[in-house]
Amino acid sequence: SQKIEQNSEALNIQEGKTATLTCNYTNYSPAYLQWYRQDPGRGPVFLLLIRENEKEKRKERLKVTFDTTLKQSLFHITASQPADSATYLCALPLSGGYNKLIFGAGTRLAVHP
């Protein structure tokens, strides 16, 4: 069955540094992959979508890569700020179902001043 793995350990970094989060998946070849941000007690907020034929996507300080051979996506936040502290979720469409998502458990990022 489809499986997504994100680093369950919280990531602690200093303000101004680049945060890199990892998403690995198995038993699957998704047409696209999404990243969401979730703050405590709130619903996830869509950040970026990258398609299987795209190697890299950027949006402001965010960069996502998608390696379909390694079955891995990397999510980077450059020049990180304390306001970037949140849980970041990786999501893939369920096999045969666009816009029906399977999510990873998320990685909590803490950016310290």
Next chain:
Amino acid sequence: ETGVTQSPTHLIKTRGQQVTLRCSSQSGHNTVSWYQQALGQGPQFIFQYYREEENGRGNFPPRFSGLQFPNYSSELNVNALELDDSALYLCASSHDQTPASFYEQYFGPGTRLTVT
């Protein structure tokens, strides 16, 4: 803010009871999906409605049911509540006016359900 609202914010029910959770999407959002998020986990897909018809279901039993209404609101009903149903229930809406917009889902803040 995503423009998606959910009610109630919090709810406490007893095992065996029934519950109805509500979601109000943005105007024009003809697709709504419901997710269950247990503590420390990612959201898990329950089902999706497209133009008021069920359009796919995750690995949830039939006691989880839903409705979508013409005014872009929707409901999630859970019968015979079990302790393991305690979770944050999220609805997410999207529209198909452009190919890009279809994939961008707007989540509501969720309803925290506690079953005792």
